[in-house]
Amino acid sequence: MASSLAIDGLEAGYGTVRVLNGLSLTVGAGETVALLGTNGNGKSTLMKCIMGLAVPMAGSIRAEIDGVTHELAGARTEDIVSLGIALVPEGRRLFPRLSVEENLTLGAYRPAARAGLRRGLEYCFEAFPRLAERRRQLAGSMSGGEQQMLALGRALMSEPRILLVDEPSVGLAPLLVKRTIEKIRELKESRNLTVLMAEQNFVQALSIADRGYVIVHGEIAFTGNSAAELNDNELIRKFYMGL
Amino acid sequence: MTGDAPLSRPPMGTLAFWCWAAAFTGVVYLAGRWVTNDYVFFAGYIVLQYVLLATAWNILGGYAGYVNFGTAAFFAIGAYISTALNKWLGLPLPVLILAGAAVCGLIGLLMGGLTLKLQGVFFSIATLALAIVTQALITNWEYVGGAAGAYVIRPSRGPLGGSYVEYLFYTMLLLATLAVCIARTVERSAAGYGLAAIRDDEAAAEAAGVPTMKLKVATTVLSGALMGAAGAPLPFFVTYLDPPSAFNLAVAVNTIAMPLVGGTATWIGPVIGAVLLSIVQEAAMVTISSAVNLLLVGLIMIGFITLAPNGIMGLLRGRRR
Numbered sequence: 001m002a003s004s005l006a007i008d009g010l011e012a013g014y015g016t017v018r019v020l021n022g023l024s025l026t027v028g029a030g031e032t033v034a035l036l037g038t039n040g041n042g043k044s045t046l047m048k049c050i051m052g053l054a055v056p057m058a059g060s061i062r063a064e065i066d067g068v069t070h071e072l073a074g075a076r077t078e079d080i081v082s083l084g085i086a087l088v089p090e091g092r093r094l095f096p097r098l099s100v101e102e103n104l105t106l107g108a109y110r111p112a113a114r115a116g117l118r119r120g121l122e123y124c125f126e127a128f129p130r131l132a133e134r135r136r137q138l139a140g141s142m143s144g145g146e147q148q149m150l151a152l153g154r155a156l157m158s159e160p161r162i163l164l165v166d167e168p169s170v171g172l173a174p175l176l177v178k179r180t181i182e183k184i185r186e187l188k189e190s191r192n193l194t195v196l197m198a199e200q201n202f203v204q205a206l207s208i209a210d211r212g213y214v215i216v217h218g219e220i221a222f223t224g225n226s227a228a229e230l231n232d233n234e235l236i237r238k239f240y241m242g243l
Numbered sequence: 244m245t246g247d248a249p250l251s252r253p254p255m256g257t258l259a260f261w262c263w264a265a266a267f268t269g270v271v272y273l274a275g276r277w278v279t280n281d282y283v284f285f286a287g288y289i290v291l292q293y294v295l296l297a298t299a300w301n302i303l304g305g306y307a308g309y310v311n312f313g314t315a316a317f318f319a320i321g322a323y324i325s326t327a328l329n330k331w332l333g334l335p336l337p338v339l340i341l342a343g344a345a346v347c348g349l350i351g352l353l354m355g356g357l358t359l360k361l362q363g364v365f366f367s368i369a370t371l372a373l374a375i376v377t378q379a380l381i382t383n384w385e386y387v388g389g390a391a392g393a394y395v396i397r398p399s400r401g402p403l404g405g406s407y408v409e410y411l412f413y414t415m416l417l418l419a420t421l422a423v424c425i426a427r428t429v430e431r432s433a434a435g436y437g438l439a440a441i442r443d444d445e446a447a448a449e450a451a452g453v454p455t456m457k458l459k460v461a462t463t464v465l466s467g468a469l470m471g472a473a474g475a476p477l478p479f480f481v482t483y484l485d486p487p488s489a490f491n492l493a494v495a496v497n498t499i500a501m502p503l504v505g506g507t508a509t510w511i512g513p514v515i516g517a518v519l520l521s522i523v524q525e526a527a528m529v530t531i532s533s534a535v536n537l538l539l540v541g542l543i544m545i546g547f548i549t550l551a552p553n554g555i556m557g558l559l560r561g562r563r564r
Binding site for chain 2: 051053076077078080081082087089093094095096097098102105106107109110113114154155158
């Protein structure tokens with residue numbers, strides 16, 4: 001079952017500030033695509049546009065899910081989640097005063113996902129045994145790594161077909177970044193997801209990405225059709241790796 | 244995980260709770276028939292009115308974290324709608340209560356639609372503005388007495404036998420119990436989860452697919468309607484209604500203080516807070532002076548905010564929540 005994403009000529013911003021300037025990219029069915037770029041280039045704004053949390057000024061965002069194409073630009077977030085698109089927000093954005101289990105439960109808020117609540121919880125506790133141990137603990141009292149696992153789990157609870165991950169490495173120790181990225185790969189394979197991941201940590205992101213885009217000032221500055229191509233790119237070597 | 248129903252919290256089912264609440268109401272009613280001193284009903288009415296107001300406030304302020312400073316507006320509108328309809332058509336009290344609730348629900352819808360895009364403190368300021376605007380409007384509404392106020396003639400006997408104050412007490416008992424049941428049902432429903440998520444991190448709730456705007460507007464309507472219902476019997480209780488008493492500062496302050504003292508996360512918090520604070524105030528009014536009660540509320544509120552920010556329920560539950 002194919003789920004893919006095609007973004008065309010997307011323009012968005014806040015007030016008079018333009019953040020995305022005609023950005024186009026595609027995420028093919030079953031692909032893991034990395035969206036690379038430093039702070040302030042529009043990665044999070046793109047994620048917000050896809051989720052309907054920010055409203056684009058122009059352009060289209062099309063999601064194809066099980067052979068049906070949906071236009072996401074202008075759609076409501078709750079409907080976008082219902083379609084099968086989930087976001088792991090930057091900085092995790094858990095509900096700190098709710099328990100681990102309540103956080104997960106909220107991931108299955110959409111009526112369609114509620115039916116699968118039990119199954120989803122079981123899946124999450126199996127995929128992240130730490131969460132099972134800490135089921136009744138408040139999310140805000142957990143370590144950064146555990147919180148990132150919970151954020152991933154919460155996103156999976158809506159039974160997504162397309163998973164958006166915004167900067168999973170933020171605020172995590174290098175070893176935990178590696179584990180998180182590895183976990184995303186694992187989940188992607190076991191749940192047959194299509195993944196778009198925004199990341200600043202190039203080396204880690206490229207370790208699981210099939211392809212990648214480099215975003216600069218709200219535009220795609222470089223398209224790498226393989227991880228190797230991105231690795232060898234001058235732009236990346238210059239700006240992001242200091243080579 | 245033991246077979247929890249989707250998106251609901253054990254242990255007591257909602258239906259069971261409603262049954263217990265109905266039984267409680269019945270017992271109080273039967274006990275009340277033995278009471279001959281009208282003061283008991285006077286004092287009891289005040290306590291129950293605050294249980295109703297605090298519970299109504301908490302559905303929005305506690306569950307969703309949206310602080311409404313406009314309680315007095317909803318309460319007074321309920322009272323004035325009831326006064327006006329009574330003067331115009333002489334309708335029975337239950338109808339007046341429904342009318343007050345309906346109008347206040349509608350005002351909640353309008354206010355919610357206009358102001359709930361504002362988050363946090365901005366919403367609170369807008370509710371404060373509503374209270375001021377409403378007071379100005381009602382002060383100039385001559386049909387219900389304007390600034391001078393209006394006398395409402397209260398029948399001496401209630402329709403159930405006993406005094407009319409006794410009847411008002413039972414009416415308020417029913418309304419308060421109903422409100423508590425509604426609050427608990429909301430709390431344990433999917434909507435309750437959604438509201439808790441909004442309180443914790445609204446943007447994240449939105450991203451997770453919680454229909455935040457719909458939930459907030461629906462909650463404001465419900466909360467406003469209950470506050471309106473609380474105000475509707477007031478003209479018959481006080482028999483003389485003027486804007487300063489309908490828009491009494493005590494109402495606004497108490498309605499926020501009571502859930503804070505009891506604990507805002509659950510239905511029981513506002514009930515405990517309302518019973519406790521209104522009894523303390525009633526006692527102070529009778530024993531010390533009628534002016535000292537708000538001072539007491541202020542002191543108690545400061546004490547709780549500094550020492551037990553999660554209220555009595557927070558103290559009882561320890562670190563949890």
